[in-house]
Amino acid sequence: MKEYGSSVQKLVDHILTIDDQEKRTKYSFILVELMKQIHPGMKDNSQDYYKKLWDDLYIMSNFKLDVQGPYPPPSPESVGRAPKKVNYNQHFLKFKHYGRNVELLILRAMAEEKEEEKKLLVAYIARLMKGFYVTWNKDSVDDSVIWQNILDMSENRLSAVVQELSQENLGHARAANNARNAYSSNDFGTNNNRNQNYRKNNNNFRNNRNFNNRNKK
Numbered sequence: 001m002k003e004y005g006s007s008v009q010k011l012v013d014h015i016l017t018i019d020d021q022e023k024r025t026k027y028s029f030i031l032v033e034l035m036k037q038i039h040p041g042m043k044d045n046s047q048d049y050y051k052k053l054w055d056d057l058y059i060m061s062n063f064k065l066d067v068q069g070p071y072p073p074p075s076p077e078s079v080g081r082a083p084k085k086v087n088y089n090q091h092f093l094k095f096k097h098y099g100r101n102v103e104l105l106i107l108r109a110m111a112e113e114k115e116e117e118k119k120l121l122v123a124y125i126a127r128l129m130k131g132f133y134v135t136w137n138k139d140s141v142d143d144s145v146i147w148q149n150i151l152d153m154s155e156n157r158l159s160a161v162v163q164e165l166s167q168e169n170l171g172h173a174r175a176a177n178n179a180r181n182a183y184s185s186n187d188f189g190t191n192n193n194r195n196q197n198y199r200k201n202n203n204n205f206r207n208n209r210n211f212n213n214r215n216k217k
Contacts, residue, residue, distance in 0.1 A: 024065070109161075130146050147166045
């Protein structure tokens, strides 16, 4: 094995020539400690790492080493075996940069019966999406893109709310990132906390809307 070098391989070959099993075992323990010293950066003293060293020793001996080691030798069939493929569930996301949770929030907004609560939630989702968008894209994003993405993900079932809310500015990207950070924080786990957070993060949105409405008058 290249990571241990030819000198360690020669020591392994020498141990195989020793007839006395007790002596072979003693030298094998010493060699394992030497192998450990070869990688001083490895601070892992767990049993898994110690077992790996013994597995490497057996492999370097071509599975011919007969000693009373702390672990049984690995089977030759297990060496070089490709790891089991892990299937990742992509959920067929329309917009992967937003993630599955944003789609779940949109479903939650679609199911909301109280109109005012629906508006608050959609406004929060829009700012959250803007925060995600600017994270994955260097360029700023126009609010119309965010609103259109919401329409696409909701299959236009939130069109009435979007039409009303889209008249106002979502705010600077920093404010959108605040919404994203609030969503990612540890205190955002329960439904009650989520409701409190999206209400708190929408205060600025509602204040800006009221301010703009007064200016229009």
